[in-house]
Amino acid sequence: xxxxxxxxxxxxxxxxxxxxxxxxxxxxxxxxxxxxxxxxxxxxxxxxxxxxxxxxxxxxxxxxxxxxxxxxxxxxxxxxxxxxxxxxxxxxxxxxxxxxxxxxxxxxxxxxxxxxxxxxxxxxxxxxxxxxxxxxxxxxxxxxxxxxxxxxxxxxxxxxxxxxxxxxxxxxxxxxxxxxxxxxxxxxxxxxxxxxxxxxxxxxxxxxxxxxxxxxxxxxxxxxxxxxxxxxxxxxxxxxxxxxxxxxxxxxxxxxxxxxxxxxxxxxxxxxxxxxxxxxxxxxxxxxxxxxxxxxxxxxxxxxxxxxxxxxxxxxxxxxxxxxxxxxxxxxxxxxxxxxxxxxxxxxxxxxxxxxxxxxxxxxxxxxxxxxxxxxxxxxxxxxxxxxxxxxxxxxxxxxxxxxxxxxxxxxxxxxxxxxxxxxxxxxxxxxxxxxxxxxxxxxxxxxxxxxxxxxxxxxxxxxxxxxxxxxxxxxxxxxxxxxxxxxxxxxxxxxxxxxxxxxxxxxxxxxxxxxxxxxxxxxxxxxxxxxxxxxxxxxxxxxxxxxxxxxxxxxxxxxxx
Amino acid sequence: xxxxxxxxxxxxxxxxxxxxxxxxxxxxxxxxxxxxxxxxxxxxxxxxxxxxxxxxxxxxxxxxxxxxxxxxxxxxxxxxxxxxxxxxxxxxxxxxxxxxxxxxxxxxxxxxxxxxxxxxxxxxxxxxxxxxxxxxxxxxxxxxxxxxxxxxxxxxxxxxxxxxxxxxxxxxxxxxxxxxxxxxxxxxxxxxxxxxxxxxxxxxxxxxxxxxxxxxxxxxxxxxxxxxxxxxxxxxxxxxxxxxxxxxxxxxxxxxxxxxxxxxxxxxxxxxxxxxxxxxxxxxxxxxxxxxxxxxxxxxxxxxxxxxxxxxxxxxxxxxxxxxxxxxxxxxxxxxxxxxxxxxxxxxxxxxxxxxxxxxxxxxxxxxxxxxxxxxxxxxxxxxxxxxx
Numbered sequence: 001x002x003x004x005x006x007x008x009x010x011x012x013x014x015x016x017x018x019x020x021x022x023x024x025x026x027x028x029x030x031x032x033x034x035x036x037x038x039x040x041x042x043x044x045x046x047x048x049x050x051x052x053x054x055x056x057x058x059x060x061x062x063x064x065x066x067x068x069x070x071x072x073x074x075x076x077x078x079x080x081x082x083x084x085x086x087x088x089x090x091x092x093x094x095x096x097x098x099x100x101x102x103x104x105x106x107x108x109x110x111x112x113x114x115x116x117x118x119x120x121x122x123x124x125x126x127x128x129x130x131x132x133x134x135x136x137x138x139x140x141x142x143x144x145x146x147x148x149x150x151x152x153x154x155x156x157x158x159x160x161x162x163x164x165x166x167x168x169x170x171x172x173x174x175x176x177x178x179x180x181x182x183x184x185x186x187x188x189x190x191x192x193x194x195x196x197x198x199x200x201x202x203x204x205x206x207x208x209x210x211x212x213x214x215x216x217x218x219x220x221x222x223x224x225x226x227x228x229x230x231x232x233x234x235x236x237x238x239x240x241x242x243x244x245x246x247x248x249x250x251x252x253x254x255x256x257x258x259x260x261x262x263x264x265x266x267x268x269x270x271x272x273x274x275x276x277x278x279x280x281x282x283x284x285x286x287x288x289x290x291x292x293x294x295x296x297x298x299x300x301x302x303x304x305x306x307x308x309x310x311x312x313x314x315x316x317x318x319x320x321x322x323x324x325x326x327x328x329x330x331x332x333x334x335x336x337x338x339x340x341x342x343x344x345x346x347x348x349x350x351x352x353x354x355x356x357x358x359x360x361x362x363x364x365x366x367x368x369x370x371x372x373x374x375x376x377x378x379x380x381x382x383x384x385x386x387x388x389x390x391x392x393x394x395x396x397x398x399x400x401x402x403x404x405x406x407x408x409x410x411x412x413x414x415x416x417x418x419x420x421x422x423x424x425x426x427x428x429x430x431x432x433x434x435x436x437x438x439x440x441x442x443x444x445x446x447x448x449x450x451x452x453x454x455x456x457x458x459x460x461x462x463x464x465x466x467x468x469x470x471x472x473x474x475x476x477x478x479x480x481x482x483x484x485x486x487x488x489x490x491x492x493x494x495x496x497x498x499x500x501x502x503x504x505x506x507x508x509x510x511x512x513x514x515x516x517x518x519x520x521x522x523x524x525x526x527x528x529x530x531x532x533x534x535x536x537x538x539x540x541x542x543x544x545x546x547x548x549x550x551x552x553x554x555x556x557x558x559x560x561x562x
Numbered sequence: 563x564x565x566x567x568x569x570x571x572x573x574x575x576x577x578x579x580x581x582x583x584x585x586x587x588x589x590x591x592x593x594x595x596x597x598x599x600x601x602x603x604x605x606x607x608x609x610x611x612x613x614x615x616x617x618x619x620x621x622x623x624x625x626x627x628x629x630x631x632x633x634x635x636x637x638x639x640x641x642x643x644x645x646x647x648x649x650x651x652x653x654x655x656x657x658x659x660x661x662x663x664x665x666x667x668x669x670x671x672x673x674x675x676x677x678x679x680x681x682x683x684x685x686x687x688x689x690x691x692x693x694x695x696x697x698x699x700x701x702x703x704x705x706x707x708x709x710x711x712x713x714x715x716x717x718x719x720x721x722x723x724x725x726x727x728x729x730x731x732x733x734x735x736x737x738x739x740x741x742x743x744x745x746x747x748x749x750x751x752x753x754x755x756x757x758x759x760x761x762x763x764x765x766x767x768x769x770x771x772x773x774x775x776x777x778x779x780x781x782x783x784x785x786x787x788x789x790x791x792x793x794x795x796x797x798x799x800x801x802x803x804x805x806x807x808x809x810x811x812x813x814x815x816x817x818x819x820x821x822x823x824x825x826x827x828x829x830x831x832x833x834x835x836x837x838x839x840x841x842x843x844x845x846x847x848x849x850x851x852x853x854x855x856x857x858x859x860x861x862x863x864x865x866x867x868x869x870x871x872x873x874x875x876x877x878x879x880x881x882x883x884x885x886x887x888x889x890x891x892x893x894x895x896x897x898x899x900x901x902x903x904x905x906x907x908x909x910x911x912x913x914x915x916x917x918x919x920x921x922x923x924x925x926x927x928x929x930x931x932x933x934x935x936x937x938x939x940x941x942x943x944x945x946x947x948x949x950x951x
Contacts (some may be wrong), residue, residue, distance in 0.1 A: 033800070035798070035800040036798065036799070036800055037798055037800070037801075039798060039799070039800040040800075044798075044800065044801045044802075045811070046798075046801070046806070048795075048813070053795070053813070053814070054795065055795050055798065058798055059940055104719075114805075116802050116804075116805045117802060118802050118805065119850035120799065120801075120805070120806075120809055122809075125775065125813075126775055126776055127776075128776070130775045132775070134812075135813040136812065137805075137809045137813075138805050138806060138808075143775055250666070308941075367793070389617065412678070461883045461884065461885055462883050462884030462885060463883045463884075465730055516856065517771065517772075518771055518826070518852055518853060519771075519772075525878065528818045528819070528822065529708070529710055529711075529818070529912065529913035529914060530708055530818060530821075530913075532815055532818070533891070534819050534822070535774050535812075535816055535819050536771075536772060536774050536819040536823070537819075
């Protein structure tokens with residue numbers, strides 16, 4: 001069954017002042033069932049009335065007629081005539097389309113970091129200039145607020161769930177949490193900034209998927225994305241509402257020249273820091289778009305526009321695949337921008353050992369923006385044989401925990417597990433990737449992840465234990481057919497002492513900042529007087545004079561709070 | 563008594579009322595006893611907040627004053643458990659018991675025009691008030707709130723506090739709004755004793771934390787009159803019921819963080835001041851919490867004292883961490899004088915107040931700790947601490 005759904009092209013304000021269509025339509029095809037709400041197996045829209053807290057009736061599902069296959073929801077095609085119904089279906093559609101986009105890149109279904117089948121979407125969560133993903137409540141929460149200086153109006157209600165960018169961004173957080181759950185508890189600013197950057201890039205790729213937006217933007221810019229903020233500006237309506245006087249017009253801009261301040265980055269705010277990474281990758285996107293445009297351009301000026309559109313679609317998909325496959329390659333534990341860079345290189349190099357313009361540009365950007373000291377720091381060994389894999393049955397390795405632990409026990413060296421260290425084997429994944437460049441090719445992989453705990457000095461004062469526990473680990477990507485190691489990536493930095501030193505320093509600075517802001521709470525201090533966990537708190541759980549920090553990502557609402 | 567300074571800490575249960583009587587002389591001047599009253603109030607509900615405690619307390623203060631006005635009245639911060647005792651005595655008792663003061667100090671942000679000149683603080687305060695109003699409406703209309711929640715909502719009621727504040731401003735013709743670094747010359751009567759304000763900072767925006775977005779239903783700006791109880795919301799077909807109820811519960815309890823953040827911000831605006839007299843140094847900390855202690859420490863204001871009014875009734879948030887505490891209560895007193903600390907508190911008023919284990923472990927080894935209110939009978943009116951000059 002196919003279900004036709006409306007979804008916002010961008011947001012109501014941007015559509016109005018840019019003169020582009022407000023709504024476009026798409027189809028949802030991959031759900032087992034559709035119910036009123038909308039509700040499916042994986043996503044449920046729960047529209048609580050912001051005034052009463054009661055659950056508003058969900059949009060009514062109209063199944064296909066006899067002999068037909070196309071269903072729809074009983075809502076109008078514009079936000080103007082039935083705001084609640086449209087809001088519900090638009091949020092649902094944008095969330096699911098984002099999920100499908102990422103699943104297509106990953107070559108597997110996404111899973112949630114929480115224990116439950118459904119991601120809840122609360123489109124009118126309350127009155128605030130905010131939106132966030134919250135693992136504990138399995139939900140995306142989109143708030144509403146009054147825009148103080150809405151173009152053409154004195155004031156107007158802004159629904160964050162009507163912004164395609166904002167919805168895709170928050171869905172990106174939920175997806176990323178499912179892929180790399182350790183980042184939710186990360187204690188380095190770069191790990192949290194990575195979460196933000198990926199969420200922003202998810203919004204970018206969703207923007208590329210809007211035919212109406214891409215047509216409008218490329219038409220207006222003569223087929224270039226280099227000189228326009230149309231794609232790179234994240235959350236335009238939201239951004240203008242927060243700082244109307246500044247006339248910046250967006251919350252963040254991926255088109256930037258920001259570099260990492262080495263030695264000073266530790267205290268950087270994650271949203272700000274994220275722009276270094278997303279800026280680098282957007283710069284790569286511009287180069288890729290220009291390159292493909294030249295390839296598709298047959299010299300006919302009239303065809304340039306279509307070459308540009310094709311280049312954006314193809315280039316956007318290529319970079320999307322590279323980035324999310326790299327996310328799947330990330331080792332457990334805290335990650336740095338350099339780790340992500342290595343993961344991108346690894347996946348691409350494993351499939352295209354000889355060529356790699358994009359790899360070259362990524363290395364250049366990472367060095368230029370000081371995310372690594374030199375290109376050598378991004379070198380990864382790919383496609384090599386390991387005897388440890390000769391007799392391994394990958395199907396069994398994926399299915400059986402016992403087999404997985406037995407493999408890790410026997411191959412600690414390959415996986416980088418320190419001798420005598422207890423470890424945890426994560427659920428194994430079988431992924432089926434399709435590579436398109438240079439011909440259509442399917443590659444299956446087993447992703448094997450194992451983690452362990454390092455202990456380091458804490459130094460947060462007398463109220464906190466003197467040591468802290470930090471999760472690190474290794475990802476082994478194994479070619480399903482050849483059993484070659486496609487890549488081995490680790491977040492244990494024994495072999496990279498400079499990075500280890502930097503990470504420790506960053507962790508210390510970030511934890512000091514959390515203590516200073518009264519956000520880091522030890523054990524029962526993280527509970528409210530009613531015994532429930534405080535939502536704003538970052539928990540430090542202590543055992544044997546060491547803490548483990550939990551829930552730092554909760555500080556990552558889309559904007560900084562007061 | 564002309565050679566002895568006395569700190570009289572009244573038993574007002576969970577609240578503060580402290581009368582400091584200081585023999586004040588100086589070179590060639592006749593010594594006279596001057597009286598400083600710091601706050602009078604308690605928690606407004608439950609056993610820790612009974613109003614009957616005020617009558618004997620205010621009567622005793624009047625008796626000590628012997629018909630004279632207070633030399634200095636200090637209102638540490640805008641919380642009802644620190645401000646409502648004197649208005650109560652004036653308005654509710656028959657006959658009314660009323661004080662006057664020659665000088666009065668109020669926390670800087672209590673000045674009527676304070677927010678005109680402090681835009682950052684104004685923004686934070688406006689956000690805090692909006693959050694308070696939403697929480698108060700919600701708790702009143704819908705929430706099956708715990709007693710401590712209702713107590714905390716009452717204690718942070720900015721409208722009632724403003725009424726009390728108006729009354730307290732009228733105690734004197736010379737109200738002064740104090741902050742660290744403000745000029746105190748001519749703002750108090752002392753000649754021999756030295757007073758120094760350690761906190762608050764003039765710009766109180768430094769004391770505000772983050773408020774969490776709230777999804778309460780009733781009570782949010784533009785919201786309805788009342789929210790249904792949890793039982794009124796059913797998961798729609800196809801929705802995982804357990805997770806649904808967890809979400810509903812999480813939406814309805816999210817305000818607790820904000821209530822604590824509001825309370826904390828107001829506590830941190832407490833006037834913290836030291837009084838030095840004939841080699842003794844006494845520190846009155848109001849309800850200062852960690853942020854305020856950190857600011858004081860950052861600015862190098864902390865120095866060893868002999869007497870500490872433990873802030874925030876002995877809570878974990880009022881007692882600074884050891885490295886800060888040792889700035890003013892080092893392991894050993896250099897002058898080997900006895901050191902004392904007083905906790906004005908009453909159990910079962912707010913969770914975690916007092917945190918006796920923490921008080922004993924952090925303060926107990928270095929000074930004698932006395933609890934006033936807790937464990938005392940209503941007839942025990944006060945505890946005196948004497949410092950011989």
